[in-house]
Amino acid sequence: MDRTRVTRASVMTPAERVMARCDELARISSTEGGIERVYLSPEHARVNRLVAEWMREAGMTTRQDAAGNLIGRAGPAAGEAPALVLGSHLDTVPDAGRYDGIAGVLMAIEVVRALRAEALPFALEVVAFWDEEGTRFGRALLGSSAAAGAWDPGWWELTDAAGTTLREAFLDFGLDPGRIGDAARRPGDLVGYLEAHIEQGPELDEGDEPLAVVSSIASARRFRLDIAGEARHAGGTPYDRRRDALLGAAEIALAVERVCRAEHHIVGTVGELQIHPGAINVVPGDAHLSLDLRGEFDGDRDRVWRVIQNEVAAVTARRGLTWSAREVHEASAVFCDPLLQGVVGEGIRSVVPDRAGEAPTLFSRAGHDGMAFASVTGVGMLFLRNPDGISHHPDEAVSGADVDLGIRALAAAVRARAVA
Template identity: 70%
Template sequence: MTTLLQVERDAIAGAARRVMARCDELARVSATAGAIERVYLSPEHARVNRLAAEWMRELGMTTRQDAAGNQLGRLRVNPAPSGRSPGEPAARDEAPALLLGSHLDTVPDAGRYDGIVGVLMALEVVRMLRVPAPEGTGFRSPLPFALEVVAFSDEEGTRFGKALLGSSAVAGEWDDDWWALTDADGTTLREAFLEFGLDPGRVGEAARRPDELVGYLEAHIEQGPELDERGESLAVVSSIASARRFQLVVEGEARHAGGTPYDRRRDALLGASEAALAVERICRSEHHIIGTVGQLEAYPGAVNIVPGEAHLSLDLRGEFDGERDRVWQQIERDLDEIMGRRGLRWRAHEIHSAPAVFCAPLLQDAVSVGIRSTTPDTADDPAVIFSRAGHDGMAIGAVTDVGMLFLRNPDGISHHPDEAVSAGDVARGIQALAESVLQLAADRG
């Protein structure tokens, strides 16, 4: 396949270098010295939004921060209204938009590419596809739809324990019960909104209507090793894993460590530890089901006291909702047996649930065409991979079609400072994403 974009090698390589440099620049915006940490509604959130808005305006996009703190830029189909500069905030034109982007928030001690590279690649696609507007009024989209880049504000859920807050607001899925969520300092989500300068009463204004959107395309590093093991740069994402998250509490009896013989102990920590091993045993035997216990705390937490209570988390993911739920039921049965045998009680509080989201066939086809534009004509069809990690597309799928492009991540490590992607793969990804947009425009006539 020969395309216009294939001959722009120098421009694409320069775009990739710019993405890598900006990933480094954003990595310096952190709440933690010597590490990367940016959470929702923090000063760091505000700083990266300002940077993203500056980069959007450089491209001739109109910019706005929505009512949930997401940063957006829009490249219009029509030129900016007379008397208004291209970068000046303005009412959106009537054309529907293709939404491109990802998120800028992070987990604690994060890598610098998870989410971030997708926002920056989206900006480079706008740079490549924009055309001058008539009479020197800036730039516009040459496509039958507008282009919007979104930097979602809270994909990870690090601060308040609830993921996808920013994209849920855009999807019109905001739940008023979330206002009572608190962070580690006891600040409620409502209080954090006000401190950030947002009005909780207007969060509904972030919602988009289906008729406003053509679809959502996201480029993201693969948070696993499959592409690296295959020796391939890019993949089409078929679906995003369904997910359920629980906080589990195991109750026993706190007693003197020296004076209590084993046959009289009701050790909550041992019960929780056996529960964690049961999660691993059950999930290892299941295809495409991943269970993780990422937190485990014992109370009262003294060296000379048998733990009377233990708290543990459970993150359960699967390609299909039914399989995921069936595995949870098996875990429940095993925990009943473990706790009954040890004289313990347990309970679970579900804190997050999201169904599997399947990428739209039309967008999958467009991404596939985009990837093929970066490979020889004789190459095999692009890899198609199911995403075990969650993404903002899980929320956005409620309001529009979703498509995703994966980039190779050496060794598959993510949510860690060693997370990586190469400039060469970013260059191929930018070309593939731009070609995907052009293919979607062709499909829409």
């Protein structure tokens, strides 16, 4: 352990430590000039070692579970008392910001530090989940799914861009695929899960509010759409003979925007588009695009998907194209536990000046590990203001003042849960 670094951290305020450590973790990346940390990578191992040091310095014992998640525990040992779990994730998207997930883990460590001398009726655990984003293997929430006992054996054959299977990556990382079940948590050992997270949108910023209670986490479905046309010579093929897959895909992307703009609390995004053969003098014969569809309620999300399918069918028929869709991810909406919503609200009211009435309440359009973990325990979430609402981008931000409020509000929520 770097004793100079520990000494320097010890004289900081909790919020200063969180901000400084977010900066320190941002330097651990697989890419130069940006931030990218993916599941079961050398960066995963390095970050787990460093954050485990910070957990131990705050008074926790630490372990890595069978899925590679990092867990710190303070208070009675496992089996002697149930645990209230605090946490978030440490993996990132490509070219990421430095606060998405990371701030929540580091704030949780500070809450444990603040409360370690207090008598609580439960242990406190900080869990740093991995692969919330699904960047490497295309499947989100792998770490929290393992912790929830919801591992799908079919996932072992998922591959990354280099062709490495998830099973091979486990072995390379030093994990035993045969022991993945050991990561599963038992409901009787838990009293709930609380997560602090930056809002990945602008509502708090626009309302000049630093913190909010999260009411639910949006449902999501993700698809791969394949559009087939005909590749032909760009100069020799007249327009009435063209079956241009790229133009069909572009029209579909615009239709997604048009359909979702007309809906309340439904967002659809085409984030990826590839064409073949991809030559400057060839009419594109094939196009492949992604669709990320999210909504507050599962039924509304599914209804909009049916509308989009009709739009795709109309576009492709008109342009002489064919299409198919493959679903690659589905997550139902998760509603936060009423008791935990209440204690988070109580925590916010206790620290935000002039907050006499109810704390602001938002639903999360972004997915979180709580979506998986909710199958074993109640979940609650605290949102922090994110200036301009930008996330999954290097300009992602949060202020030290809001982090300070968030730490104190989360600690107050833990105290409120202790007497609830």
